[in-house]
Amino acid sequence: MTTTRQAAPAATSDGAPPARQAQPAEERHATELAFLAAYDDGPRPPGWALTPRAVVTFICGSGGEALELPKGRRSGAGVTTPGDGQAPPSRLVVEAKFVGERALVERCVVTLAGERGLLLVGEPGTAKSMLSELLAAAVCGTSALTVQGTAGTTEDAFRYGWNYALLLAQGPSSQALVASPVLTAMRSGRVARVEEITRCLPEVQDALVSILSDRRVSVPELAGTPDAQVAAAPGFTVIATANLRDRGVSEMSAALKRRFNFETVNPIADPEAEAALVRGQATAVVGRAGAAFRVDDAVLDALVTVFRDLRSGRSAEGWDVERPGTVMSTAEAVQVAASLGVAAAYLPSGDVLDLVPGHLLGVVRKDDPADHSRLLGYWDGPVRRRAEEGSAMWRRLWDLRENLR
Template structure:
C-alpha cells in the first residue's frame, strides 16, 4: 500500500517545540506561582527558573484546585548546569536587556535559549538562524513583492521579521549562531537594541507617524554564539555592549552527564520506534572516552592529547542513540564492538590528524585500564585494530 501524507492536527512531527512539549508544565507553573511578572511574561521569573532547573524532586502543589490541571506536579530538570547561571539569564531578560549565550558546540546553548523563550513569552518560534547568507531583512523586515507591485509600499505589503514581530508583541526573539552572520548584518541589531525601534522609510507614516515600529514592553533578544566560530564574523564592540554574556560550560559531573546521555538517547531511539537497550557499562565507558578526550586528561589523571573536534555531550547522545538503533534494527550483537568505529566517525570531522590522536588514546588510557584488569576495557583494547 503506498504511503500517505499525514496532514492537519494529526500529522506526526519529529520534534515538538518546547512550548508544545512541556505545555502541561508551563500551564501548571502559571497557576502555581501567580506572583508579579515583568510585562507580558507568561510565568514569574521564579517559575521560569523552576521550569528549566526543576523542582528538586519536590511535587509542587497548586494553591487552589484547578479544573483541568493536576493538584501536584514534579518539574524535572531540563538543563544540567548551574542554577545561578539560569537565574542570571532570567534577570537579564526581566530587565529587557539582550542575552548572549556562548560556549563550545554541544553545550545546550540553543536548548536553553528555546526553554527561556517558551517560558518567558509562550513561544520559541520567533527565531533567526544565523548563516553567512543571512541578510539584514531577517532582523528588520521584507516585502510581499506581489502586493508591493500592486499597491506600492503599504503596511499590508510589509513582511515582519521574527525580530520585528517580537517588537510588536513584546516577546523574546531568538538569534541562533549570531557570529555566523556577516558583521554588517549583525549591526542591524545595534539600533534595535538601543533605540528599540525599526525605521521603515518606504512608508509615509508609521505607528508613531514617523515610518517606524517601536518595541512594546517585554521585547528582548536571546542570541547564541559558538566559541569555535570566533573570528568567523566577530561581533562589533557596539553590539557586544548591548548584550549580557553568559558562558555555558560542558557538564562537570560525570554521573549527571551519563544520565543526560541515557535519557536523551533513549528518547531518540524510542522516536525511531525501537526500544533502548544499550548496557550501562557500555554507556559509562563511552561517556568516559568523551570526557577524557574533551578535557585532555583521563579520570585517573593521565594526560590525553585532545582532538581538534569537540567531543560534546550532544555527540555522545548521537553515538549512544546509534548504538541503540543498531542493536534494535540490525541485530548488532554486542554494541561494544561498534564503539571504536563510531568514535572514529566523530573525531575525524575536522582534522584527519585526529585519527592518530584517537589511536594514541587507545594506546594510553584504554591499554592501561585493560592492564589493570577491567574486562570491558580489555575488550575495547582488543578492538584497536578496527581503528587502523
C-alpha cells in the first residue's frame, strides 16, 4: 500500500499565513497587549513590555469594565498591534485568561520584576503552563524561549550547543555557537520558560544554578574573544513549572530551590467558574474542529460536578468519595467536554449524555486499574443518591451504570 505525502499548507491566496491549531499568547492576545502598552504608561522594570500593573490586568482581566485610553494616547503612542500594524483601539474590555487568585498573579509579577526565578508548582492540569506563557508574553512580548524538560534534556538546552558543520570547518566561533532558549533570553533581557523542570536529570537542572546566581554563562571554547562570556541583560529571568505528582522523579537540589520563588497553582475553587471555563475552552476546541458546540449546560454542569467530587474526595453535598489515583483535573474535564461536543456534531446518535460514563472511564483508567472500581463506587454512592432524590439528569446517569463495565 502506498501513501501520498501531502505538502505543507501554503499561504492563502491573499497572502495570509495558513491557519494553525494553536497560537502563542502574544499573537492570540496581540490587540490587548498593544492596548495595555498604550493604556498604562507607568514605571516599568527594565526590559518589560508592560507595567507590572498592566501585566496583572492582562492575565486577570478588567472585571468587565471597558478601559479607555487617555486622550493624549488615543493614537496608541506609536504602539501598533503585531501582524496588522494597526493602532490599538481606544476602548477595550480586557478578558480574564486565568481562573485563580489575583493575589497569586500579583506575587508572580513581583517575583519577575525583581528578576527572581519563578517556579509554578501544582497538580497536573491546573494551568501552570498557561500562566507561565501568559506571564512571559506580557512581560517581554514572547513566550517562545521555552525548554521542555524531559529525561532526555541535556545541559545544552540551558547553555549552548554547536553547529558541528561550522565547528569542523572553522573551529569554535561565535557563528558556530547555537544559543539555547535560556542563553537567548539572557542576551535579550527576556523571560525563559522551563516546562516540567523536575523531569530533567538533576545534573542538567543544576546548569541553572550558576545562571540564576551569577547571571552569566561562560563559553571557554571562545576564550580570548568578546563572546567568551554572556552576561544577562536587564529583565532576564526564568519561569519554571513542576507537577507535584513528579516529586521524586528528579528532585531539585537545595541550591536550585533557593534560586526560585515557589508559587502553588491550586485547582479552581469556584464550581461556576470551573464550569464556565470548561464550557468556553471546549467550545473553542470544537470550533477549531469546524463545528458548533451543542452540549447542554446541564450535561456540562454534571460533568464538572463528577470531576470536582472525585478530585476532592467529597461530594458537593458533603458525602465521602473515594478518590481515584489519577488526577481529575480541569484540563481533563475540558477534553471530555470537547469530545462530547465533537461527537454531538459529527456522530449524532442519541443523547450525548450516554457517552459520559465511557469517557470518564477512559480518564480514570490511566494510572491505576483499581480506579475502575472507585468510579463504580462513586456511581453507587453520590450518583445513586442524587437519582433517588429525583434529579432526572442523575437518574439517567445512574441508568447508564452498565456502560462502566
